[in-house]
Amino acid sequence: MSLPHAILALLENENASGYDLARHFAHSAGHIWSATHQQIYLELGKLHQAGWVSYEIVSQDGKPDKKVYGITKNGTGELIRWLQRPSSQKRVREPLLIKVLGSHLIDSDDLIQELKRQREDNEISLAHFLNIEAEFKRKPVPLSLEQRSIYLALRRGILDRKAWLEWANEAEQLLEEDVQTAALNEPD
Amino acid sequence: MSLPHAILALLENENASGYDLARHFAHSAGHIWSATHQQIYLELGKLHQAGWVSYEIVSQDGKPDKKVYGITKNGTGELIRWLQRPSSQKRVREPLLIKVLGSHLIDSDDLIQELKRQREDNEISLAHFLNIEAEFKRKPVPLSLEQRSIYLALRRGILDRKAWLEWANEAEQLLEEDVQTAALNEPD
DNA sequence: GAACACATGTAACACGTTACATGATTGC
């Protein structure tokens, strides 16, 4: 429902290939929307048919050609219309929390390992966001409206990651207490 | 992919009707998974066919009959198998952040209004979670494993909502500054 | 008498994921 508009919003900021967009959705824009390359190429096709984006083929050396997409006037119009409509609520899909809900059914270590894996991802992502934030701090204030938009979305990513890590600390502590208790009660 | 297991995890904790589950996904479990009643009734049908849940029809007075579902032994087995597999990453779908990314294209007031609407939702949800947390604080420690599972998932909801509200404060401030600047430059 | 909470479902369609498919270049 919103993926096409997520793509338009990214292109409005900067021209990009499908491959670039896929990387954005996996990294810098990962807290906004997630999408696979298959979906992105499909949507770019539809957006092109609708006349909301256009592209030019750019040759590179040492790398394959790429289609660099840009938003059209009609595309910006459509994006603005969409932005003015009330947005739907976010949809939450957190498999990890299903695991947490059922954690009493499995070995605590399983969940602790899972938490550590996801902790790494969150730390990498947070570090990445903090780097971008540091660049913003070097820019003169007040920011342009475009820059402010990007900054606000970035701040959401930072606060989100920090909150997740804070929770993970609590969770790991509680789960490890339990492992220790079990070890005390059943020493081998 | 995980909705059936989210349902199994909820039923493992407490028997419920499709209607009850829909409410859970809309309220107490809203930070774990979101699902509509249509999807839930459909999945309950599939889970029943697979033999992972069973139900009994309960008559009530003043209210229509309901089917109260419970997890079966096979269902618990399947849930445990799923819990032990590495979980996939969460999928993010936040239409509001697309709006933020494109906020320079629209009137700041539009976005501020949107933020205020979602702020209310978050505050209600946070208050609800804090109430449940207060009940936990009245329980004797250490918590049973089942209770600890629920508590951990709850804490995630609380930290998530708080982080969102913190961000909304920042965002509203930045956006309102801009409205004031505009008013100074173009007084009527 | 209107709106809301309770309660359960089907059907059509849109969206998203997984698997498949290809091919060049660079670093180990």
Next chain:
DNA sequence: GCAATCATGTAACGTGTTACATGTGTTC
């Protein structure tokens, strides 16, 4: 030689949303 990065796509299948459908009891 193997894996990784760059680059773009199609096909089959599964998931999720929107619209439709129905009916009772309670509160304003």
